[in-house]
Amino acid sequence: MTTAVPSRSGDGSAWSPASGDGSAWSSTRAFGASISAEWLKVTTVRSSYITLVVSLAAMVGVSAIVCASNVSSFDKLGLLERTVFKLTFDPAFSGVSGVFLAQLGVGVLGVLTMTSEYSSGMIRTSLAAVPRRLHLLMAKAIVYLVIALVVGLVGSFCSFLVGQSILSGAGLSTSLSAPGVPRVVIGGGLYLAVLGLLGVGLGAMIRRTAGAVAALFGLLLVLPAIAAALPSPWGPDVSRYLPNEAGSALLHLTDRTDVLAPWSGFAVFAAYAVVAMVLGSTLLLRRDA
Amino acid sequence: MIEVRGLTKRYGRVTAIDGLSFDVLPGRVTGFLGPNGSGKSTTMRLVVGLDIPTSGSVAVAGRPYRELARPLTEVGALLDAGALHPGRRARDHLRWLAVTNGISRRRADEVLALVGLESAARRRASTLSLGMRQRLGIAVALLGNPGVLLFDEPINGLDPEGIVWVRRLMRSLAAEGRTVFVSSHLMSEMALTADHLVVVGRGKLVADAALTDFVEQASLRASRVVTPEPERLASALDGAGATVSAGPDGLLEVTGLTTARIGELALAASVVLHELTPVRASLEEAYMELTADSVEYRVADPAAGARS
């Protein structure tokens, strides 16, 4: 094909690598290596720890505040009203309600796993090292999903325990062994895991931090507000399918008519994250880095 | 070896590179030269599979980059030294990269030493100077001990000592038989480093030649003429189609005519000559001439005839 070797060319012999063991490097090994590398990336940056610790603290703190305010309103009620209050009060939901603040930190960190690579230009280094682009995105997704799940489970469990100790003063608390409660506490972890994945997917789709965070907050905060403003038959019907409403179905102990059934709600929530990941993957494969 | 074939890349309406074809051979430093915006960085991104070509193809080490199992062990690239997470330590940056391609973590420390950054191993990227980042970028390129190396404007931000170091590094990498492809917009830099030049202008191939052949191929040739009657000679040469520019003390710079023809014309016009010297275009001039208008001054590619 190329016969032309001009006069001053190639004075050295062609380079031969010391160890040509490329054949032993299977796709599975490469993917495993990508996962290890993504883990190293997350754990070698201080801002990851700071965000996760702040999210954890916010989760426990908000849950405690919600429980304390329930206790104080309960204390002000008369005897009869207290009985009614107890009928509708959901101690498990109050105990994990801090997820709704923690979700912002966890979601933004998920977004940043992709967008920070674009803002620094490191995406080019990453894709030069891992040219199979799906490997890169899936490795990020898996690593961050696991981190968000663990942080979410720890946060959810701590929030629940702190919340119940506050509620127990007014006799409002429940326990981990009560029916439905384990589902709620684990649900707090699952909720944040899915949210982390949603963040990664949005980050891959939008690439810019500001835009992706705006999209995330729009989905979580703005859409519910808009849905709430819709006229009566529409509002609730739309609301229950929005990401955080659907996701929070898992966090309610009692059956509610305005929320989807726990696991179907969770499935709808997870579908948002999956759609974001599919769109993100498609765009990552198609676009220039 | 890098094989670029009919490579074209458009970004919307901007044609960044337009039908480029050339080979980068092992065992020598190939300079990739062109003014800013001529498509050098775009070509390098296409080589490592970061951008998707509009048409054409590139193969590195015999295959498209994206098909390489452990690309860092075959191709090392310094594209943008600033492409670091500001909060990550230099050594950690090399370590995660090593992990992706199954390279030993010890190698991270080896390349840090190789580029003279041992003492900065634990510093976070945001605290590194531009020159140190450039060295770290070179360490990344060398991490997998690859046979093909690409450096996009590697001397940017380096101090004079660093520049000399980079030149030596390029030369020694090529001497080991590796393929070394270095871009620059400065001819003077390439003249010191490269054995071979691939010159682009406005996304098109302008020249692909050995450094020594480069000047001879360039169309610019001038003659220095000194005469006591510059006006008369200038009009005579003008009439013969030369381009003449006048300097002080009867000096004329003449292009477009050989020295022999100038002598004949001077005799015919009965003008005394005190000096008549052929002037070789400097590399810088040759380069400017070539890229001033890439279409008009296109120079024949000596290897083109042998290619199919």
Ligand SMILES: Nc1ncnc2c1ncn2[C@@H]1O[C@H](COP(=O)(O)OP(=O)(O)O)[C@@H](O)[C@H]1O
């Ligand atoms: N991602 C991009 N989007 C749009 N235009 C681009 C992009 N990258 C490069 N270009 C354009 O392509 C041309 C070549 O740019 P580049 O490859 O950076 O040149 P060089 O590295 O030789 O200075 C320029 O006109 C530049 O503006």
Ligand SMILES: [Mg+2]
């Ligand atoms: Mg450039």
